[in-house]
Amino acid sequence: MRAVVYKGPFNVEVEQVPDPKIQHPNDVIIRITSTCICGSDLHMYEGRTAAKPGIVFGHENMGIVEEIGSAVVTLKKGDRVVAPFNVACGFCKNCERGYTGYCLTVNPGFAGGAYGYVAMGPYTGGQAEYLRIPFADFNALKLPGGNEFEDDFALLADIFPTGYHGAELAHVAPGESVVVFGAGPVGVMAAYSALIRGAAEVYVVDRVKERLDKVKEIGGIPIDFSQDDPVEQIKAHRHGDGVDKGIDAVGYQAIQPGKETEAPSTVLDALIQVVNPTGILGIPGLYVPSDPGGVDPHASQGRLLIPFGKLFEKGLSLGTGQCNVKRYNRYLRDLIIAGRAKPSFVVSHCVPLDDAPDAYTKFDKRINGYTKVILKP
Ligand SMILES: NC(=O)c1ccc[n+]([C@@H]2O[C@H](COP(=O)([O-])OP(=O)(O)OC[C@H]3O[C@@H](n4cnc5c(N)ncnc54)[C@H](O)[C@@H]3O)[C@@H](O)[C@H]2O)c1
Ligand SMILES: [Zn+2]
Ligand SMILES: [Zn+2]
Known part of the structure; x- marks a missing residue:
């Protein structure tokens, strides 16, 4: 064959x-x-x-x-x-x-x-x-x-179950505000699933125009990270507030906003900033135990620098892994x-x-x- x-x-x-x-x-x-x-x-x-x-x-x-x-x-x-x-x-x-x-x-x-x-x-x-x-x-x-x-x-x-898994890991419930990082197929399916589960507002962050257009098509709110810091943009939309839940549908190949370089912890970092205290992060985006092409000695061992103290301070919880x-x-x-x-x-x-x-x-x-x-x- x-x-x-x-x-x-x-x-x-x-x-x-x-x-x-x-x-x-x-x-x-x-x-x-x-x-x-x-x-x-x-x-x-x-x-x-x-x-x-x-x-x-x-x-x-x-x-x-x-x-x-x-x-x-x-x-x-x-x-x-x-x-x-x-x-x-x-x-x-x-x-x-x-x-x-x-x-x-x-x-x-x-x-x-x-x-x-x-x-x-x-x-x-x-x-x-x-x-x-x-x-x-x-x-x-x-x-x-x-x-x-x-x-x-x-x-x-x-991707439909994996997007849904992102929403399930974040326990997305009716009326909630949600941010999804990544408008690839998994991110768009996560946003779609959050809407099916009754979320009130779903922000989706990416920089690829056709992908952000799809977000709009389904009733999500596109956020273009090439324009400005995505956390600030979402907070501006919400009059200074963050969101209830967050989903990472990017993974370790995340691009640093404002640069062309990879920064594997940038999405996790942004989620910890933008999700409100006691919120939940769903992380279907892929992270690896080692990455020979990693951007620094930590990343190449699958170790990421994230503000864990902030996560603790906010009482956030998270779920991750394969769907x-x-x-x-x-x-x-x-x-x-x-x-x-x-x-x-x-x-x-x-x-x-x-x-x-x-x-x-x-x-x-x-x-x-x-x-x-x-x-x-
Ligand atoms: N958990 C699972 O079972 C499972 C299953 C399938 C896929 N995945 C993983 O989910 C992730 C997404 O898959 P996909 O097929 O949608 O991939 P994709 O590469 O098509 O989409 C990723 C998107 O993230 C965007 N992006 C890059 N940096 C960003 C940033 N800093 N902020 C916001 N967006 C950013 C890219 O522009 C791209 O559109 C991958 O890591 C994939 O391996 C996991
Ligand atoms: Zn797949
Ligand atoms: Zn078995």
Whole structure:
């Protein structure tokens, strides 16, 4: 089959690789109909991780069941399904409690498993024609047949649940004021989720015009950090007050406002300043235990300088980590089916699998409005 293969920094190619095979009786093989490129793929693409050339990318996958293992109970050939980016067993101590991003079975010695991702286990990615889904009864979420809502459902693999996870970690409740840093797909989905949960005011900070336009489209308040300090801008909007809750959808590759350089703690720092005392920070943005390309000796060891004393003084709490997609995807699917959520507004480009190298280049540079790309094999 054809697949998107990592060749080295800033280089992917579409190549022939072996077809996936049933390896365990509870596996299924799906024919991919939609597979998205993610901001997290760019960490590998840019050569900032230990990913070795040869890895097939793709952790946001949906498609049609082609082949089923002998022990599969709930799925049959022809079912349309979406797979959470987390590979999880469903029966370990963490899965049982809903922490499927931290499954203890699928990738021993590490926090959880995922398709096509460095250090996340031996699960080949789905930016390809076919994909093996392990523990399929647990991992494959059934969708209505046909092709209605295809691009909405594709976002159930990661960014819609991950954005929702940001809002859940921050305990966003009706009537609250919220700030989301980052208007990438995760940030926009976090803002959308905060609005679905009934937030009164949702500020979203970024500097990319097309992305801030999306924020406006859904009823959020765009804040352009290239114009002025985002904390000051939000406080000006709120007559000097801060906000109830904050979400970091940027992660360690944050750009220092006013400069072009990276400053991995800048968003955490701003959140601690702008969230009101007793508020909560939700941090789905990715931070790493070590970053060989880190901007200073602290950052390269994954140690960030943040005003922890201020956090204590304000009695803030925080939640972070990978999204446990299974915890949310069934309900978010049903919001889509009921017409109460339409996350595909964030999709900017749908292109054939063969165009992946060009799509990676443009998405990485955040040019031509590349916000969220779905590959159609
Ligand atoms: N927790 C999870 O399970 C999970 C899942 C998916 C993605 N992620 C992570 O979420 C983050 C966002 O993902 P994405 O796909 O939206 O990425 P993205 O790179 O497309 O978006 C990040 C956005 O942040 C903006 N930004 C940079 N510096 C900023 C600053 N100082 N203030 C405000 N905005 C700033 C950028 O302009 C960009 O638009 C990444 O770190 C990704 O790895 C986490
Ligand atoms: Zn993703
Ligand atoms: Zn498990």
